[in-house]
Amino acid sequence: MMNQHVQQVVPFSLKDAPSLIERIFPSMKISAESQKERKAGAGQTLTRLGSYWKGRKPLILVKACILGCLLPATDDPEKDLEVFELLMGIDDEAFRFRIKRTSDYEQLLTASYDERVTKVLRPEEVDGDMFSGIWPTVNRHLGTHADSFTALLEQLGLMRFGHRPIVADTFAGGGSIPFEAARLGCNVYASDLNPIACMLTWGGLNLVGATKEYGQEFASAQKSLVDAVEAEITRLGVEHDSDGNRAKAYLYCLETKCPVTGWMVPMLPSRIISKARNVVVDLVPNHESKRYDFQLRVGVDAAALKDSENGTVQGGRLVHAMNPDPTGVSIAQIRGDKRKADGSGNSLRRWEKADVVPRPDDILQERLFCIQWIDGTDLRRGKSLSRSRAWFAVPTDADLVREGKVTSLVTEKLAEWQHKGFVPDMPIEPGDKTDEPIRTRGWTYWHHLFNPRQVLMHALLIVRRQR
Numbered sequence: 025m026m027n028q029h030v031q032q033v034v035p036f037s038l039k040d041a042p043s044l045i046e047r048i049f050p051s052m053k054i055s056a057e058s059q060k061e062r063k064a065g066a067g068q069t070l071t072r073l074g075s076y077w078k079g080r081k082p083l084i085l086v087k088a089c090i091l092g093c094l095l096p097a098t099d100d101p102e103k104d105l106e107v108f109e110l111l112m113g114i115d116d117e118a119f120r121f122r123i124k125r126t127s128d129y130e131q132l133l134t135a136s137y138d139e140r141v142t143k144v145l146r147p148e149e150v151d152g153d154m155f156s157g158i159w160p161t162v163n164r165h166l167g168t169h170a171d172s173f174t175a176l177l178e179q180l181g182l183m184r185f186g187h188r189p190i191v192a193d194t195f196a197g198g199g200s201i202p203f204e205a206a207r208l209g210c211n212v213y214a215s216d217l218n219p220i221a222c223m224l225t226w227g228g229l230n231l232v233g234a235t236k237e238y239g240q241e242f243a244s245a246q247k248s249l250v251d252a253v254e255a256e257i258t259r260l261g262v263e264h265d266s267d268g269n270r271a272k273a274y275l276y277c278l279e280t281k282c283p284v285t286g287w288m289v290p291m292l293p294s295r296i297i298s299k300a301r302n303v304v305v306d307l308v309p310n311h312e313s314k315r316y317d318f319q320l321r322v323g324v325d326a327a328a329l330k331d332s333e334n335g336t337v338q339g340g341r342l343v344h345a346m347n348p349d350p351t352g353v354s355i356a357q358i359r360g361d362k363r364k365a366d367g368s369g370n371s372l373r374r375w376e377k378a379d380v381v382p383r384p385d386d387i388l389q390e391r392l393f394c395i396q397w398i399d400g401t402d403l404r405r406g407k408s409l410s411r412s413r414a415w416f417a418v419p420t421d422a423d424l425v426r427e428g429k430v431t432s433l434v435t436e437k438l439a440e441w442q443h444k445g446f447v448p449d450m451p452i453e454p455g456d457k458t459d460e461p462i463r464t465r466g467w468t469y470w471h472h473l474f475n476p477r478q479v480l481m482h483a484l485l486i487v488r489r490q491r
């Protein structure tokens with residue numbers, strides 16, 4: 025039955041036909057288009073899901089590769105290229121739709137392709153009309169009868185493989201490849217080692233690719249959830265100070281006892297807190313406690329910023345003012361690394377399932393050294409987080425009390441949250457990549473990768489979502 029259907033709609037097989045990408049690929053044009061998409065920054069289709077994911081393939085490049093693999097290279101290469109360019113929206117005619125002002129068209133055609141693309145919309149930004157006139161030419165050349173990309177891809181898939189094309193991307197990253205493949209009409213499978221990559225890929229397919237109505241529904245559900253968690257955080261009083269200012273970021277460092285001096289030393293690869301606001305942290309020796317106090321300098325000049333690039337961790341060694349030896353002590357020595365063939369042995373205590381912070385006698389301690397605050401008055405007046413006044417400060421005694429409250433709360437609830445599945449409870453499997461947290465921090469369970477504030481936030485999000 026299926027074969028009859030294929031017979032009826034597909035006049036010839038492409039099973040062994042060479043792909044267009046093997047013979048022709050207008051790389052100059054695709055490169056200019058890819059560059060344009062990259063430069064669109066926040067205007068790119070997938071960036072709003074995670075702008076920090078830098079390595080996304082431009083969608084236009086993905087589209088070119090998928091079409092290039094499916095389309096056949098025939099004995100009429102000129103026509104092959106013409107059809108490919110029509111489908112990509114990079115032919116001269118497409119620029120009639122891509123220009124922002126009709127009067128620019130003639131002038132545009134005399135410019136180089138690189139110049140042209142800077143002045144127009146990206147093909148994906150133009151509505152469906154741009155492609156509506158291309159199908160007769162495309163169908164005549166390919167022997168298809170498509171009136172959309174989905175139909176064309178389905179038919180080319182049948183001609184090549186006997187089914188709709190399937191794209192599997194096992195290194196999906198920011199999800200460009202599965203997103204564009206699905207948008208074109210392929211069936212897609214995607215996975216990645218990195219759970220953030222999986223989340224971004226899921227978001228691309230299910231949120232960016234969703235209908236407007238679903239998008240609105242999702243945004244409103246998301247806002248209710250965020251509001252509920254914010255109310256709970258406010259009730260617990262763990263992220264606000266007594267003036268109602270709101271913490272936005274907590275900066276932690278490791279701290280360890282220097283075996284030469286007996287001083288506790290914060291392990292900071294750099295002392296720069298914010299390059300944008302020229303804020304650095306200085307370590308002030310406190311001879312009584314044999315520990316360093318933190319002091320911030322705000323609005324420092326370029327030379328001071330440069331000087332602060334050097335922290336106490338330099339080239340695998342711990343270097344600090346109270347040690348007269350400027351070469352410091354090797355961190356491997358502090359950890360007690362043993363020369364085992366697999367490099368795994370050292371003196372770090374292996375954390376246990378119930379641990380959420382280091383124990384007092386652990387070699388590596390953790391220390392909060394800076395908080396970024398947002399002005400509570402601005403927030404109460406309805407200003408957004410990004411528009412409200414913000415500043416950095418070293419933690420006060422009251423901040424450390426709040427810190428302790430979070431740790432106690434998480435310690436008390438951890439087993440219950442793990443039992444209910446709100447917080448990860450699995451041991452870290454040994455492996456090439458996963459040995460590193462075990463070896464360098466003594467972490468043995470996945471939840472050790474998160475500090476108590478992160479565990480708390482995660483649990484609250486899940487608890488509230490379930491209500």
Ligand SMILES: C[S@@+](CC[C@H](N)C(=O)[O-])C[C@H]1O[C@@H](n2cnc3c(N)ncnc32)[C@H](O)[C@@H]1O
Nearest residue numbers: 079080081195196197198199200216217218221
């Ligand atoms: C260059 S990125 C992929 C970028 C992606 N094509 C995009 O457009 O965003 C490579 C990805 O491979 C993933 N990766 C590396 N080793 C892996 C492995 N052994 N198994 C699965 N994924 C892995 C990384 O987590 C990373 O997200």
